[in-house]
Amino acid sequence: MEIKKGIAVSPGVVIAEAVVLDAEDYRIPRKTVEAGEVEGELERLAEAFETSIRELDSLRDATAHQLGKDIASIFDFHHGVLTQQSIREQIRGMVRERYCSAAQAVHEVLQGYQRRFLKMKDALLRERVKDVRDIERRLLRHLVGNVGEDLSRLEEPAILIAHDLTPSQSANLAKTRILGLAMDVGGLTTHTAIVVRSMGIPAVMGLTDISGVVSGGDTVILDGTKGLVVVRPDETMLAEYRQEKERIQVAVLGLNELKDKPAVTRDGVEVSLVANIEFPYEARKAIEKGAQGIGLYRTEFLYLRSEVEPTEQEHVDAYREVIHAVGGWPVVIRTLDLGADKYTQSQSLEPERNPFLGLRSIRYCLQNLEPFKVQLRAILRTSLEGDVRIMFPLISSLMELRQAKMALGDAMEDLEETGIPFRREMPIGIMVETPAAGLMIRELLREVDFVSLGTNDLIQYTVAVDRSNEKVASLYTASHPAVLRLLRDVVRECNRAGVPCSLCGEMAGEPMYTLFLMGIGLKQFSMAPGDIPEIKKIIRSTTMAHATKVAKRVLGFDTDRQVTNYLRDETRKIAPEAL
Ligand code: PEP
Ligand code: MG
Numbered sequence: 001m002e003i004k005k006g007i008a009v010s011p012g013v014v015i016a017e018a019v020v021l022d023a024e025d026y027r028i029p030r031k032t033v034e035a036g037e038v039e040g041e042l043e044r045l046a047e048a049f050e051t052s053i054r055e056l057d058s059l060r061d062a063t064a065h066q067l068g069k070d071i072a073s074i075f076d077f078h079h080g081v082l083t084q085q086s087i088r089e090q091i092r093g094m095v096r097e098r099y100c101s102a103a104q105a106v107h108e109v110l111q112g113y114q115r116r117f118l119k120m121k122d123a124l125l126r127e128r129v130k131d132v133r134d135i136e137r138r139l140l141r142h143l144v145g146n147v148g149e150d151l152s153r154l155e156e157p158a159i160l161i162a163h164d165l166t167p168s169q170s171a172n173l174a175k176t177r178i179l180g181l182a183m184d185v186g187g188l189t190t191h192t193a194i195v196v197r198s199m200g201i202p203a204v205m206g207l208t209d210i211s212g213v214v215s216g217g218d219t220v221i222l223d224g225t226k227g228l229v230v231v232r233p234d235e236t237m238l239a240e241y242r243q244e245k246e247r248i249q250v251a252v253l254g255l256n257e258l259k260d261k262p263a264v265t266r267d268g269v270e271v272s273l274v275a276n277i278e279f280p281y282e283a284r285k286a287i288e289k290g291a292q293g294i295g296l297y298r299t300e301f302l303y304l305r306s307e308v309e310p311t312e313q314e315h316v317d318a319y320r321e322v323i324h325a326v327g328g329w330p331v332v333i334r335t336l337d338l339g340a341d342k343y344t345q346s347q348s349l350e351p352e353r354n355p356f357l358g359l360r361s362i363r364y365c366l367q368n369l370e371p372f373k374v375q376l377r378a379i380l381r382t383s384l385e386g387d388v389r390i391m392f393p394l395i396s397s398l399m400e401l402r403q404a405k406m407a408l409g410d411a412m413e414d415l416e417e418t419g420i421p422f423r424r425e426m427p428i429g430i431m432v433e434t435p436a437a438g439l440m441i442r443e444l445l446r447e448v449d450f451v452s453l454g455t456n457d458l459i460q461y462t463v464a465v466d467r468s469n470e471k472v473a474s475l476y477t478a479s480h481p482a483v484l485r486l487l488r489d490v491v492r493e494c495n496r497a498g499v500p501c502s503l504c505g506e507m508a509g510e511p512m513y514t515l516f517l518m519g520i521g522l523k524q525f526s527m528a529p530g531d532i533p534e535i536k537k538i539i540r541s542t543t544m545a546h547a548t549k550v551a552k553r554v555l556g557f558d559t560d561r562q563v564t565n566y567l568r569d570e571t572r573k574i575a576p577e578a579l
Helices: 035-067 075-083 085-098 102-118 123-144 147-152 167-175 191-198 235-256 282-288 312-325 361-367 369-381 398-418 435-439 441-445 455-463 470-475 481-497 511-519 529-541 544-554 560-574
Strands: 002-005 007-010 013-020 158-162 178-183 203-205 219-223 228-231 272-277 294-298 331-334 388-392 428-432 450-453 501-503 524-527
Touching (some): 013 178, 035 075, 035 085, 035 102, 085 102, 158 219, 167 191, 178 219, 219 235, 272 529, 312 369, 361 369, 369 388, 369 398, 398 428, 428 435, 428 441, 435 441, 435 455, 450 481, 511 529, 511 544
Parallel strands (some): 013 158, 178 203, 272 524, 294 331, 388 428, 428 450, 501 524
Antiparallel strands (some): 002 228, 007 203, 219 228
């Protein structure tokens, strides 16, 4: 038995057999084989080599034909590695002597070479690591096939162990029998985490080497609440966790009883709880959990789930589904937030050096006006069917907001010309997720109808910590005094100006921060639907007077540790089970 500690990103406990993907998404079903299977593995290995060599030969011929012999010689290195007897012998030796499966042996040997190339002093030689990785992927493709087809064909429910998954890959997990997810990399506010949480799939990330520790078929306990993965658990551990699963089920049933009760404090202050969604089908679930509308619809997932850009009508259909599912409650449609960790096919062809500081979100839209206007027209076309509001993400200056509004104006003109009706006075909001927007809030408030604090990004840009990098995850915290002061200032300015302010980062669904956020005067929280009952319970267990006192005390602390300890203690006093 081995216990691994990572970052708890999606709560719940699941117990099942593991399915393992290696770093390049190839599923290596078994790390070892029986003695009697060795010969068969060696034959499969030989075939994989021969097929790869044939493939390379025809690639080289085709390239030589189209681009000339010099360019085609880039395949010589690949060919050389695949025909090198010593490398092949090393891999065969692992199968024969250590009973490794052919795929595992290829993976280990070629990973070893990749590590050696990475240590080379010469930059050109270091570049060779990509070629070796390519060779590994080619061989693995012939030995084990590719993940996409595999996962959708799982016959038994399983826990997925992976090095990393993109948000779009994780979006496809809904169609599989995957019960839980454990990854080497990633953290709480990555979009992969956000997606699995919205699907209710328990997950642990930032485990460093979980994909190397677990073999396909191992029994695994995944505790997404505590951030633990137990590999090959013993009977005592299994019995404990079976009980824990039952305890969680009972607690969830208890919380669901709050569904129709208001989120009101004991001294009568009401707070609005709305939901974040990524896919239209979640809207109904959100209302069932007690959401009073959709505070953030991450529309870019329309792009990430498909290979081609959605048409205007596909946008309209998706928005309509959400609007109709919420029965009159407001729907805040956030315009495309592509880039950073959410790449479309075409964006991924030109990777940026610093994608979180690059051409993402509203910046991408303003440089790609045509697809942006397709979306804006679609939002406008549905604006008379419900309480639709539009929100621009990642605004960092007034000019950007004005340009986005101009694009919206153009989209309105397009519709007018074709005689399509829409709501001209549709409320327009912005996300405050850059320190620049926070510092310029007074000026921005004069030009918007509402504001939503996107703390997932606001934290990363305020403390300069990549939200998706598990190596600096301990520095990424909402408890940082600088973040808390910025939040206090923005909420205060919004309240003074009478402009509604919401908070839609993951922080809104974290019980530990509820008291503080209420205490600084936040009136609307937008979160994953599954978090609503818990947060409502905390609100109903406290008073506004208490929350105000807590916030005041928190703002006097100098370090995040003091903040976290204090908020944990105060929350535990009113809702011990929430933490
Ligand atoms: C945020 O940044 O807080 C936010 C809600 O947007 P996203 O997580 O999609 O970047
Ligand atoms: Mg954001």
